[in-house]
Amino acid sequence: MPASTLCLLEDRRHPVPGPLRRAFLQAVRQALPGWASGPNIEQCLKKESDALPASDRAASRRRRGAEVDRERGADSSLPSRYARERSRDRELLTRVAHGDVAALREIYDQHAPRAMAIAFRILRRVEEAEDIVQETFLEIWRRAPQFDPERGGAVAWVVTIARSRAIDRLRATATVDRTIDTAANAPDLLSPADFPSPTVEVERRREQKRVARAMAVLPPEQRKTIELAYFEGLSQSEIATRTSSPLGTVKMRVKLALTKLSLLLKEEET
Amino acid sequence: MSVRDQMSCEEFRDMVDGYALAVLDPGELLACAQHLNQPGPHERCLQTVNEIRDLTAELVDLLPPMAPRPVVWDGIIARMSADAERLRLERVQHQRPEATSHQGQA
Numbered sequence: 001m002p003a004s005t006l007c008l009l010e011d012r013r014h015p016v017p018g019p020l021r022r023a024f025l026q027a028v029r030q031a032l033p034g035w036a037s038g039p040n041i042e043q044c045l046k047k048e049s050d051a052l053p054a055s056d057r058a059a060s061r062r063r064r065g066a067e068v069d070r071e072r073g074a075d076s077s078l079p080s081r082y083a084r085e086r087s088r089d090r091e092l093l094t095r096v097a098h099g100d101v102a103a104l105r106e107i108y109d110q111h112a113p114r115a116m117a118i119a120f121r122i123l124r125r126v127e128e129a130e131d132i133v134q135e136t137f138l139e140i141w142r143r144a145p146q147f148d149p150e151r152g153g154a155v156a157w158v159v160t161i162a163r164s165r166a167i168d169r170l171r172a173t174a175t176v177d178r179t180i181d182t183a184a185n186a187p188d189l190l191s192p193a194d195f196p197s198p199t200v201e202v203e204r205r206r207e208q209k210r211v212a213r214a215m216a217v218l219p220p221e222q223r224k225t226i227e228l229a230y231f232e233g234l235s236q237s238e239i240a241t242r243t244s245s246p247l248g249t250v251k252m253r254v255k256l257a258l259t260k261l262s263l264l265l266k267e268e269e270t
Numbered sequence: 271m272s273v274r275d276q277m278s279c280e281e282f283r284d285m286v287d288g289y290a291l292a293v294l295d296p297g298e299l300l301a302c303a304q305h306l307n308q309p310g311p312h313e314r315c316l317q318t319v320n321e322i323r324d325l326t327a328e329l330v331d332l333l334p335p336m337a338p339r340p341v342v343w344d345g346i347i348a349r350m351s352a353d354a355e356r357l358r359l360e361r362v363q364h365q366r367p368e369a370t371s372h373q374g375q376a
Contacts (some may be wrong), residue, residue: 101350108343113335121333130342137346142353152320156327167292192327207331216333229293230329254287262325 052122089154095142104144108137111155115162122166122233132169167233214264222257225250277305282315290322 060135089110095103098143115136120129147157213221221243228234228242236254240247281306288294289302306312306319 055287098338101347109348112342113337114333116336116338117333118330120336127334129336130338133338134342134345134349136301138349138353141346141350151316152324153327156320156324159327159330193362204331204335207328211328211331215329226329229291229309230326231333234293235295236288239293251288254291254293258287258322258325262321265325265328 025118068122085155086149086153090149093140093144093149093154096141097147104141107140107158110135111158114155115158118159118163118231119166121231122163122170128169129166132162132165135165143193161235163230170233211265214261217264218257218260221245222253222260225253226257226261229254276308278300279305279312279315282306282312283318286315286318287322288321291326 031220089107092103092107096107112133115133116129119132119136120126123129123132136158147154215226219228224243225239228239229236234242236250237247239245240250243250245253282289282302285294285298289299292299294302306315338357
């Protein structure tokens, strides 16, 4: 069965509502031209486009234009919250690069709870997770002059360092044989961050719901693959073994899930 | 793919999801890292990696945030101070032979 047909079948079993479906198909075509350019997907796109009212087609074209602008480096399509955060983080990291400990502390207060959450999720031990947080912020202190905000946000930088170090430690200690459950099933093990302000908490919960809604739209096997990969730190080969799936299927699930998540989260922002 | 093989940008982008998520096997991870270190324009490859990392970092919002204990920040400060002291000593040691040689000339 051609991969493009497989993609459409998956979509039919777990349809993405409304314009998201069309956006998803377009993204698959763009992201995976090698296997998603068959007649099936093209027909599907045309059919969906014809079914849209003229105003929606215009909006769709504008959205695609905004995506092209973003690819070219324009920042205007970013939602204001992220633009604000990026601008603040950029300023703080510039100060950190000049040896400003107070700026590092601000970044720490802002992002350490996220670093701690992902490290703890992977390692399941508070002391080890705290070690990872310490190493993460030392690395940020040492490498701040190399931070390039055009290449990604500070949150992603912090989280990526923490997660990579946690995975390295996990693999070094070979403790991968742990209980698998979903990200939502472990909060009783976690202690909350220090009383955030109501505004911050409302914003955090809104973000949590937004991401949870996007994850909920994924087909169950794609969602589980992402959970095992991201939150458990398993490699694709380990996921294949764990889920008794062929390695190629696991790789395809990761690719499809990320493509779909990207679109869903963008749609949720706008 | 053998680690010794030079990976093309197309091959890299085929594996980029796994690379950005750090879920590839060690040989594949190494091959991808080597690709990014190869001379040549890899802006698009890097951009794709960073876009995926930006995206997946949002997944952390699913987890309840956890505040590290105050001792963690104290540890960071202690290690930063140790780093600074080590650098200071290295600088002193680096300057000392020069000072000795100047004295020798005098």
